Amino acid sequence: MGSPCSGCSSASDCSGSCPTVPEMTEAQKASNVKKVIAIMSGKGGVGKSSVTGMLAVSLQRKGYKVGILDADITGPSIPKVFGLKNMADANETGIIPVETSTGIKVISLNLMIAKEDDPVVWRGPIISQLVKQFWTDVIWGELDYLLIDLPPGTGDVPISVFQSIPVDGVVIVTTPQQLANMVVRKAIKMAQMYDVNFYGMVENFAFVECPDCGKRIELFGKARGKEEAEFNEIPFLGELPIEPVLTELSDAGRIEDYQSDRFAAIADKVVQKSREAIES
Ligand SMILES: Nc1ncnc2c1ncn2[C@@H]1O[C@H](COP(=O)(O)OP(=O)(O)OP(=O)(O)O)[C@@H](O)[C@H]1O
Secondary structure, eight states: OOOTTTTOTTGGGOOSOOTTSOOOOHHHHTOEEEEEEEEEESSTTSSHHHHHHHHHHHHHHTTOOEEEEEOOTTSOOHHHHTTOOSOOEEOSSOEEOEEOTTOOEEEOGGGTSSSTTOOOOOOHHHHHHHHHHHHHSBOOOEEEEEEEEOOSSSSHHHHHHHHHSOOOEEEEEEOHHHHTTSHHHHHHHHHHHTTOEEEEEEEOSOOEEOTTTOOEEOTTSOOOHHHHHHHTTOOEEEEOOOOHHHHHHHHTTOGGGOOOHHHHHHHHHHHHHHHHHHHO
16 A cells, blocks of 8 residues: 655655554555556546546556545445445455456445435535545555546545545546636646646547548537646646447446547556656
């Protein structure tokens, strides 16, 4: 599992006897998570959970061991898109994540409540505490990548994730519309305040391909993800079209059946970025 000291400005010349470092929980001792990647967006509904889900699927297909921590507590969609029906269990060591049909480990509040449509009417600090426990008290086991699906924006949960979980890199999801209104730049600036690596930006809903002639139609205006990534001096990971089959499979809980070369290419770049982060 990542060092509890990551994020501490004195970590490089620490004597190792810092009283503020909490002891590792039993679940943390039983886990070894190599890389934590946070998926964030400025605004809601841009496809952040879909990108998280498909990135997990693509990394899993490449042979990596992958988990998803659903930190979007009040609007969790990860269990639904993977068609998860079982509740998360627990033992004396910690909480046991639920596995998808291809073996991706998932934890989400919706795997702990009796009815998936019951609302979560909790204040920010309680939600943030729960997200921290998803890191400290879940038995993640051996993972190459843990993806964190953050709620949109720059509120309590992203702050507490960046402060308490050793996030290695951030993938930011945006759309052509959203680029016009600065919100995505706020999210980027927030993550930069916590000094995390930017793996890059994904532009979702960039275009629709005409099913008859293959023509590219830019429904939400000109796709400008590459330009926006350059403006923010972060890598551009790729653009994704609107594909009704993705919506259909997600609604049916079968996101793992979706095939996309574009996602596979984005996953390759994410792997590359995570390796560069090790080497730098
Ligand atoms: N490229 C795409 N093509 C077709 N449908 C998509 C695509 N990306 C996302 N969707 C659909 O758009 C809807 C919103 O996507 P998603 O839930 O991933 O967004 P989100 O940013 O995570 O939303 P929230 O702010 O609620 O967390 C879902 O129904 C999803 O299936």
